[in-house]
Amino acid sequence: MNELGEVSLGRSLIVRHPGKEPALAGSRCPECGDVRIPMRTRCGNHPVDCEQFDVGGAGTIYESVHISIPPSGFENPFWAGFIDLDDGPRFFAQIACADGESAPKHGERVQMVVEAIGTADAQVLAPVFKRVSDDAAV
Template sequence: MGKQIPIKEDLFTWPSDAPQLIGGKCPECGEHHFPLQQNCPSCASRRIDAVKLSRRGKLWTWTTQTFVPPVPPYTGPIENFKPFGVGYIELPEGLCVEGRLTTADIDKLKIGMEVELVVETFRTDEQGNDILSYAFAPV
């Protein structure tokens, strides 16, 4: 069995039983952003503090991806494609984060519902490693 590898370093805390996204907070204007950047997207300050963002938020809006995305970014075999949900999650810090949802079932997704960050396997690489990404699950 391979290793578990985050899809990108410093995107979320890992390993963790309670993973959190790693964002930025500008000490100049107080705005949060995700992912962590070198400059504040609100005021252009270059002084950014890395912060762990809240694990829970509200589903602001969502849709389902029902067809195979272009290659790249999709890297899996076309026959293995399964529809997935994608949404914007409003976090208490005052920002919306785009992310995959753990379900594409339209009967289980409602605007305004509470969701929680999870880490799941996005794909398996050629060496058998699980490439991990973040997603949001209904609470």
């Protein structure tokens, strides 16, 4: 099964290290600290090479939307939205919402997990953000 980014970027966006939460493959500028996903080789602010940086999956929902007419490759409606990651970037991804659970909304804390999304013939391992209480946030 492909991972998000492998088809479009030629490499997975998901980073795994034993004993740690999965992260996103990004970059950071050693000069200004600008963090980006996917990784940039050069900083957009000035001519400096960026370094690889694992962007953590903890963040806060900036905005969410219910995708009621699923696009090609998806069978069921789902929630998606922009997540303001604690490490800096704003990232668009699916937001988990079980039946009976309240709609995801601005300001709720989330943690990234990696799950298979999409229909059986087009599944991809991708970041999905699950809501966590502030008390449970690390």
